[in-house]
Amino acid sequence: MAQPLYGLIGAKLGHSYSKIIHEKIADYTYTLLPLPTETEARAFFAKREFAAVNVTIPYKQLALPCCDEVDPRAKAIGAVNTVVNRGGRLYGYNTDYAGFAYLAKAHGVDFAGKTVLVLGTGGTHATVSAVCRDGGAKEILTASRTGRDGALTYEQAAARSDVQIVVNTTPCGMYPQTGQCLLDVAALPWLETVLDVVYNPFATELVLRAKDRGLTAAGGFEMLVAQAVYAAEHFTGKPLDSETLIPQISRELQKELQNVVLIGMPGCGKSTVGAVLAKKLGKTFVDADAEIERRTGKAIPDIFAQEGEAAFRRYEADVIADLTRQNRQVIACGGGVVKTPENRHALRQNGPVLWVQRPLDKLATAGRPLSKGGAALREMAQERLPLYRAAATATLCNDGALADTVAAALHLLK
Structure with missing residues (x-):
């Protein structure tokens, strides 16, 4: 007999x-099921x-009329992200509501009396707006690329000086198109908080700009x-200790998935420390300078001599953009990467x-083109x-034995 199918549907997965989250929560096998077109999603x-399945972009609104029964909250929001098949009847739920409410609470975000700007108009927009409304937001604004149906354009949104909370519900900045951002947070003088529903990378460009402020x-x-924890309760029909499971799984998986990046002056020992640290953490070690040499087919001193520093920095930026989109790595960078x-x-963005x-x-x-010693x-x-x-997130002193430096790094990462 075939195993019951649990998984996720969406256009791109x-x-x-x-998969790794659900399989930490419960004992079912969880399958990613990409369905590129609406026709395929409806047929599914x-x-x-x-x-039982979860539903992601862009089928959360499509899923609702496909269900025989829909939870009142999901019906009010107009979007379903969890569908359970019970005896051939489909039951629809929206666990994004509780998930977003958890995120806000975990970071001390209070919507009461605040002006909130929600970026995007898809199914998650409706969910986020419902949480903000139930949290007592004074005003909820919407922004989109077109500005249709009462929404502001992103340019108009940036001119709203009264915005205090911004929530991104669009895929902008999501892997693999990282580094993109829809809004200049510096233009919003009363802004207090930015939340982004994008989870890959861990910190989008929007989040990083907000942290810089x-x-x-x-x-x-x-x-x-x-x-996912709330969805698993529907999948299994069993209550879970969500207050313990959510922070525990979040910490464990971020530690497992995150990159650790090493920066510092040329010759400070980044590659030596990084190679040992990667083994200790069970991650892949990558030397960014070695990757530049591999891609260009030239030694770095030769790139500087033949093409100049500006060309090298372009090669370096391309390599850094590619490496840092990935995860489970320790990345040793060249000394000038921060330039x-x-x-x-x-x-x-990822650790x-x-x-x-x-x-x-x-x-x-x-052998270092810019390290001449002395003055x-x-x-x-x-x-x-x-x-x-x-x-930098933290500083790591490398002025003693290698084992001591690696131990100090492991301590910092805890």
Whole structure:
């Protein structure tokens, strides 16, 4: 007899973490089921050959009329993200509501009396708006690319100086199109909080810009875990200890999936420390400079000599953009990686950035195009130290035994 089918449907699922989350929660096998067209999605529901599924972009609204019975909250929102087949009848729920409410609560976000701007008009927009409305928001604004049906355009939204909370419900900034952003948060003087339902990467460009301003900001990974736990209760028909499971699974999976990025002056030991640290963490070690050499077929000193530093920085930015979109890596970066502004956000999007510090007189300089020692090295340090400080999550002293440095890194990562 075939095993009952549990899984996720959506147009594109290459970015999804749902399988690993659900299989941590319960004992069923969870399958990713990409359905590129609405016709395929409707046919999937019509056949009813599944036990239970989650529904993601762009089928949350389509799923609702495919169900025989819909939970009142899902019906009021107009979107379904969880469908359970009980004896051939389809029951629809919206666990995104509770998931988003969990995310807001976990980060101390109170909607009462606030002006909220919701980016996007899809199924998740309706869910987020419902949570904000139930939380007592004073006004809920909507922004979209077209500005149709009463929505503001993103340009108009940026001119609303009274906005206090921004929530992104669009796929903008989601893997693999990371680094994109719909709104200039610097244009909103009263902005306090940014929440983004995108969970891959952990921190979108929108979230990183908000953090740069010192605002409360969070991506959607905790929401993803929370809605999965609530969905699993419907899947299994059994109550779960959600208050314990959600933070526990969120921490475990972020630790497992995240990158650890090492930055610092040339010759400070990033590659040596990174290779050992990767083994300890069970992650893949990647040396960004070695990857540049592999892609270009040239040694880095030759790139500097033949094409100049500007060309090297372009190669480096391309490599950093590609590497940091992925996960489960320890990435050792070249000393000048922080000189390119877009790299600083890319490095932080999927995990912590450790600034490896070593006294200047102990830095290795052989074979390094810009490390000449003496006054030149001190001048380089003066230029780069503020950039390292701005990019780093934490500092790691590498002034002793390798084992001690790695142990200190593991402690920081806890």
